[in-house]
Amino acid sequence: EVQLVESGGGLVQPxxxxxxxxxxxxxxxxxxxxxxxxxxxxxxxxxxSYISGxxxxxxxxxxxxxxxxxxxxxxxxxxxxxxxSLRAEDTxxxxxxxxxxxxxxxxxxxxxxxxxxxxxx
Amino acid sequence: xxxxxxxxxxxxxxxxxRVTITCRASQTILNYLNWYQQKAGKAPKLLIxxxxxxxxxxxxxxxxxxxxxxxxxxxxxxxPEDSAIYYCQQSHSTPLTFGQGTKLEIx
Numbered sequence: 450e451v452q453l454v455e456s457g458g459g460l461v462q463p464x465x466x467x468x469x470x471x472x473x474x475x476x477x478x479x480x481x482x483x484x485x486x487x488x489x490x491x492x493x494x495x496x497x498s499y500i501s502g503x504x505x506x507x508x509x510x511x512x513x514x515x516x517x518x519x520x521x522x523x524x525x526x527x528x529x530x531x532x533x534s535l536r537a538e539d540t541x542x543x544x545x546x547x548x549x550x551x552x553x554x555x556x557x558x559x560x561x562x563x564x565x566x567x568x569x570x
Numbered sequence: 571x572x573x574x575x576x577x578x579x580x581x582x583x584x585x586x587x588r589v590t591i592t593c594r595a596s597q598t599i600l601n602y603l604n605w606y607q608q609k610a611g612k613a614p615k616l617l618i619x620x621x622x623x624x625x626x627x628x629x630x631x632x633x634x635x636x637x638x639x640x641x642x643x644x645x646x647x648x649x650p651e652d653s654a655i656y657y658c659q660q661s662h663s664t665p666l667t668f669g670q671g672t673k674l675e676i677x
Contacts, residue, residue, distance in 0.1 A: 494606075494614065494657055494668045510665055544613055554620045555661040556604045560613035 451475040451559045453545050458564030465535050465568070471528040471545030471561055479503075479523035482548040484557060485530050487541035487566075497543070498530065513539075535568045542566075572596050572660050576669035584677045589645040591672045593636075593658035601637045602662035608671075609654045617656075618643065650676055 457469040469485070485497040498519040499508040507519055518531040528545050542565050546557040573596035583589050593603065601621035606614040616625045618634035621641060631646045645652055653676045658669040 493671045494608075494659075496666050496668075499664070508664055549619075551620075554602065555666065556616055556619040556659075557606075557614075558616050558625070560615070562613055 451547070453547065453559055453561035455543065455545055455561040455564040458543065458566045460567045460569065461535055462570050463536060463568055466531070466533045467535065467566060469530040469532065469543055469545075469564060469566070471530075473526045473528065473547070476547070476559075478521075478526040482550060483519075483521060483528045484546045484548055485519060485528075486544045486546055486557075486560075487539075488544070488563075489538075489541045492541075495541075499548070500528070532566070535566075537568050540566060540568045571665055572599060572663055572667055574658055574660055574667055574669040576656075576658055576672050578672060579670065580673040580675070582675045582677050583648050585648055585650060587648045589648050589652075589674065591643045591656055591658075591674075593641045593643070593669050595639045595641075595660055595662075598638050599660045599662035602660055603634070603636065603641045604659045604661060605632075605634055605643045606657045606659065607652075607654045608657065614657065648676065652676070 452474045454472045461467050482501050484499050487497050500519045516534045520529045542563040544563045545561045547559045549558045575594045577592045603621045605618040608614040617628050622634045633644050655671045655673050657671050
């Protein structure tokens with residue numbers, strides 16, 4: 450069974466840092482591209498960052514570029530999101546999602562349960 | 571970035587009804603369109619990919635159609651467990667973007 454479990458969320462002051470983790474099991478983690486997606490309270494879904502299976506390709510949303518850093522450790526079957534210079538508008542539930550790439554089609558087949566990040570003084 | 575617009579933003583329907591949700595892209599995305607369902611307090615779940623392909627395990631009452639800029643998600647016979655927010659997502663261009671969501675309530 451595919452399982453993604455996020456951790457590392459919590460309350461942090463504006464300007465602070467936080468590192469999120471996503472532990473994967475039930476599939477060959479290194480073969481899958483991964484994403485971080487967030488959802489502000491009562492709002493819709495926003496893609497945050499993408500990393501290829503080998504970490505050779507990384508992309509960020511403009512809203513987090515220069516502040517967030519995505520990485521992965523395939524040996525540990527784990528995905529990470531280092532978040533620096535946090536702002537109130539970064540407050541959200543953060544999900545990790547595994548990506549299926551089928552030809553030129555891309556979709557997110559499995560999601561974690563999410564971890565809440567609250568940026569507030 | 572490609573903008574995705576869903577309509578309606580919310581709707582209420584009865585068990586057994588046929589329900590249609592529309593998604594429009596700001597430019598052509600061919601059939602690079604996915605649909606997700608999000609129940610209250612839960613993570614999103616993939617329903618449809620490539621505009622009309624049903625994800626494994628998803629009930630056959632769900633179907634998707636469309637190409638270019640206009641797409642629809644149809645639930646042929648609404649069930650109580652279908653109460654959720656539905657999101658479309660384009661996968662034509664990075665960043666992958668979502669519609670604002672359609673909240674479906676059961677009368």
